[in-house]
Amino acid sequence: MLENARGRKSSREKILDAAAELVSEIGAGRLTLDAVAERAGLSKGGLLYNFPSKEALLQAMIRRMIDQVTESREALRPQLKPGPNLEARLATTTLLNMCCDGKMQEIATGLMVATAENPRLLDPVREVISETLQRIKSDSDDDAALLGWLAVEGLSNLEMHNLSPFSDQDRERIVQAINRLLTKGIAS
């Protein structure tokens, strides 16, 4: 559904791409409709034709970002071997993979805009997180799964805001440690 019949990206997609790019370049508080329109290659009128208000645009950004995470997770599912903490491993691996693509940037920017403009825009995110917690709880035996998930949340949050102090080696070690935690648990 990302492309219309002619194989060209729809205006909606171009606009969402442009908005995500812009936020990561100039910051969430400086996102303007004019800038988005220019970047997307259409007029402000055209932009507002596709999204009747700035709020509608932001909602769409959040929605797309959520859908992408869900898609990635489900695409990953068949590649992981079943076992304990499967849902936690899925959730963490998905997030960690997205940090490496540019996609994480988009998640970050969406969240930043939402936080800046209108905290209510985060409602759908709240829902997804709550659902993820349920999934993780549903097939985890101890608290290691929760800790691993939280650690990934922490790491990705740092990376979102360009606050991560970790070198590549650091990060690699951390990822492995999280995997160990999810498969072996906390020492007793």
Next chain:
Amino acid sequence: MLENARGRKSSREKILDAAAELVSEIGAGRLTLDAVAERAGLSKGGLLYNFPSKEALLQAMIRRMIDQVTESREALRPQLKPGPNLEARLATTTLLNMCCDGKMQEIATGLMVATAENPRLLDPVREVISETLQRIKSDSDDDAALLGWLAVEGLSNLEMHNLSPFSDQDRERIVQAINRLLTKGIAS
């Protein structure tokens, strides 16, 4: 230094308090000088007398928030018994305690404003985080310390944005699990 000679809060403090309150009420993107002045109980002129620009106000918010975290940590230091992962235990406990006070809100709001208005405002935060990592590394034997710290980062980030899906019992269990992780490590 929070109060002036007469025991009354200085205008600067009142202004910073007002700004933090406002952000958590109306969102980072809607913070205006007029609103801050009104909430702080002085005129716009008075506000701009204390902070010559909005940017200066935001910088001061970030600075105060960093100082509060550092102070809290050092106040906690004599109360923890020495041992492995002391720095990690300090860092995590400090953050977790602040989540319970209202103080966490202030940290959150500061970060939100900074992210929204001007990513450069996060520079001092980046520095503090980097320094914290060094501290944690300096006295930890394995990766458990890093994981515990990251988990707390994740938890507090969720709580900052009111995204935490955890009940009080959940949270309690998680805190205990983090402590176990920091004292006993990952199973081998």
Next chain:
DNA sequence: GCAACTAAACCGTCCGGTCGGTATATAAAT
């Protein structure tokens, strides 16, 4: 007499949103 304001008008810019108009395509009416 200086620091720390108050009060209120004002300026310039930015920005979300409106609105009249346009181009193209497809369909309906004659």
Next chain:
DNA sequence: ATTTATATACCGACCGGACGGTTTAGTTGC
């Protein structure tokens, strides 16, 4: 076949309000 109508997708000038910041003239308390 030609006109007329309708829908879609878009353009871009413009409006009005918000907001950061300035200025000015005065006030209060040490």
